[in-house]
Amino acid sequence: MIQLEKLTKVFGDNRVVDTASAEFEKGKVTSIIGPNGAGKSTLLSMASRLVSKDQGLVFVDCKEIAEWDTKELAKKLAVLRQSNNVTMRFTVREMVSFGRFPYSQGKLTNEDEGVIERAIEYLDLTAIQHKYLDELSGGQRQLAYIAMVIAQDxxxxxxxxxLNNLDIKHSLQIMRNIQKLAHEMKKAVVVVIHDINFAACYSDIIIALKQGKVVANGRVEEVIQADVLAEIYETPFNIVEVNGQRMCTYY
Structure with missing residues (x-):
């Protein structure tokens, strides 16, 4: 489990994250939602040590994140950031192989090759594994990046x-694979996401931020409530159930 305790980050006069606490459990998808500028990405960056925290603690398997050796942390925690601007020309398989760097330091073993193969097969990328990333659609590229994260194991x-800039088909494909990653491979998957309905359909836990504070944290049915969402987004919501799933409409 990863535990966040009263994390705070200040940029200039702006308190971007304000004493935020949360837990990320293995075997579950946790979605972080909230309006633009709520501090979602900054919270995730502090939780992964990509951004320094001004106050608070992050425990990864009961050990404070500052105490983790960088190489060992890379075997415990994988991060896929918003921007993945790859300037060199790589194939899908080459990109996925970078996930093995914490283990191989660039010298791939037979074991590494097996892990890469399984990650490619898991996301059904076998047919395009030797294509270059710049030959793919945005959704296919995003699946390749997620396969790299899976290969990091x-x-x-x-x-x-x-899901940034993806169509509905690829968004569905990615969210289904994210859910499989948590439920079948027993990983703790944490997603910063804007689409509330995707969060409602594919998450186990939802954490909502507003102005840097955690204002809701719980199971989907606890957070996806009209009054809760209206408070977070400052707009009226209507909640309906479709095939047992909570769905939101707003007006």
Whole structure:
């Protein structure tokens, strides 16, 4: 489990994250929602040590994150950031192989190759594994990046807005695979996401931020409530159930 205790981050006069606490459990998808500028990505970056925290603590398997050796942390926690601007020309398989760097330091073993193969097969990328990333659609590229994260084989997976600029088909494909990653492979998957309905359909836990504070934290049915969402987003919501799933409409 990863535990966040009263994390705070200040940029200039702006308290971007304000004493935020949360837990990320293995075997569950946790979605972080909230309006633009709520501090979602900053919270995830502090939780992964990509951004320094001004106050608070982060415990990864009961050990404070500052005490983790960088190489060992990379075997425990994988992060996929919003921007993945790869300037060099790589194939899908080459990109996925970078997930093995914490173990191989660039010298792939037969074991590494097996892990890469399984990650590619898991996301059904076998047919395009030798294509270059610049030949793919945005959704296919995003699946390749997620396969790289799977190949890293960590207990904790952080995905910062993985659905950015994707159509509905690829968004569904990615969210289904994220759910499989947690439920079948027993990883703790944490997703920063804007689409409330995708969060409602594919999450186990939802954490809502507003102005840097955690204002809701619980199971889907606890957070996806009209009054809760109206308070978070300052707009009226209507909640309906479709095939047992809570769905939101707003007006």
């Amino acid at each position: 960590t207990d904790y997976v952080f995905l910062d807005e993985p």
